[in-house]
Amino acid sequence: MTTSTAEPLRVALWLAAQSYAVHPLAPGGKVPVRGCTRCSPGTTERPNPAYIEHDGRTCSCHAAGRPCHGVLAATTDPHRIARWWEHMPAAGVGVAAGPSGLVILDVDCHGGDMPTDLERLLPGVELPADIAPGSIVDGRDVLALLVEARRATLPGCAPETLTVRTPSGGFHYWFRAPAGTVWRPQAGALGWQLDVRAGSSYAVAPGTVTRDGAYTALGDCRTVAELPVWLARDLDRTGHRIRPERPRVALPWRSRRMGGGYVATAVENELRAVAEAQPGTRNATLNRAAFNLGTLRVVGHLEHDQLADVLCDAARHAGLPGREAEAAIRSGLSAGERHPRTTLTGAAA
Numbered sequence: 001m002t003t004s005t006a007e008p009l010r011v012a013l014w015l016a017a018q019s020y021a022v023h024p025l026a027p028g029g030k031v032p033v034r035g036c037t038r039c040s041p042g043t044t045e046r047p048n049p050a051y052i053e054h055d056g057r058t059c060s061c062h063a064a065g066r067p068c069h070g071v072l073a074a075t076t077d078p079h080r081i082a083r084w085w086e087h088m089p090a091a092g093v094g095v096a097a098g099p100s101g102l103v104i105l106d107v108d109c110h111g112g113d114m115p116t117d118l119e120r121l122l123p124g125v126e127l128p129a130d131i132a133p134g135s136i137v138d139g140r141d142v143l144a145l146l147v148e149a150r151r152a153t154l155p156g157c158a159p160e161t162l163t164v165r166t167p168s169g170g171f172h173y174w175f176r177a178p179a180g181t182v183w184r185p186q187a188g189a190l191g192w193q194l195d196v197r198a199g200s201s202y203a204v205a206p207g208t209v210t211r212d213g214a215y216t217a218l219g220d221c222r223t224v225a226e227l228p229v230w231l232a233r234d235l236d237r238t239g240h241r242i243r244p245e246r247p248r249v250a251l252p253w254r255s256r257r258m259g260g261g262y263v264a265t266a267v268e269n270e271l272r273a274v275a276e277a278q279p280g281t282r283n284a285t286l287n288r289a290a291f292n293l294g295t296l297r298v299v300g301h302l303e304h305d306q307l308a309d310v311l312c313d314a315a316r317h318a319g320l321p322g323r324e325a326e327a328a329i330r331s332g333l334s335a336g337e338r339h340p341r342t343t344l345t346g347a348a349a
């Protein structure tokens with residue numbers, strides 16, 4: 001393998017090792033590879049006669065390792081990933097936001113006419129009265145206005161979270177969804193040229209080269225910080241958060257002390273996310289929780305075995321089969337421990 005063909009596989013495995021679920025993108029483009037003939041409906045103009053209508057979420061192609069149904073095929077399984085890129089070494093790497101527990105702020109920079117109605121720049125946000133005409137050119141300026149209105153700072157100038165520059169000059173800020181929270185993607189709901197990738201959407205991973213250019217990680221930061229509280233509030237306010245309809249379950253392990261302060265809350269949230277996970281997302285949620293708790297072990301002075309125990313309890317609560325859950329917990333915790341968090345501010349160092 002040459003360096004260039006090894007690169008997408010290397011990136012995909014690196015992401016998967018951190019519990020991010022990946023799927024292949026058609027070489028040179030940014031759309032997922034087409035599935036097998038049975039699974040590809042084709043286009044409206046050219047429908048695929050061999051397509052059989054079925055639910056992509058439960059398609060047997062996933063278990064067989066075929067990359068059908070785009071983000072629905074996304075996985076953290078290194079064997080499946082290795083096999084995909086062995087067959088398509090030039091495929092780009094997509095990261096499925098929801099299964100990866102990611103909320104990605106997509107700041108567009110494609111110009112276009114600024115909305116004349118200033119209220120549409122950042123709906124619901126009070127803006128300074130003295131915005132000069134022509135000073136708002138693209139999503140970067142709108143984001144700067146939001147950051148200023150919230151008296152916040154956003155990773156980016158000195159990246160504190162993985163930030164990817166897109167071929168069109170835009171930016172993707174990657175954030176971890178706070179444990180137990182679920183988000184939906186929307187375009188422009190937060191602000192003009194500010195889109196959100198979450199849930200069923202995906203982002204192109206850094207290192208992927210398309211016909212339009214390369215997606216590159218900015219600066220040296222390769223870790224993903226938790227979604228800042230101020231931004232989570234604005235995303236909630238603008239309809240990006242999905243709230244569970246079910247009442248929260250009572251957790252049997254609450255009495256067990258696991259760290260203090262920030263760590264105790266993080267542990268509690270991760271366990272709750274696992275215990276309340278729905279079939280279909282339970283495995284991904286468990287993998288992510290084990291990884292996240294692994295990253296916290298050192299700062300929280302937590303015992304590996306104790307963490308494994310409470311995670312097993314939570315997995316059982318969610319109805320996950322014991323042996324499968326134990327294997328996922330072991331590998332997730334170990335992977336997280338290899339990427340320890342060293343600060344407690346939520347920005348992984």
Ligand SMILES: [Zn+2]
Nearest residue numbers: 036039061068
């Ligand atoms: Zn298929």
Ligand SMILES: [Zn+2]
Nearest residue numbers: 039059061068
């Ligand atoms: Zn299928």
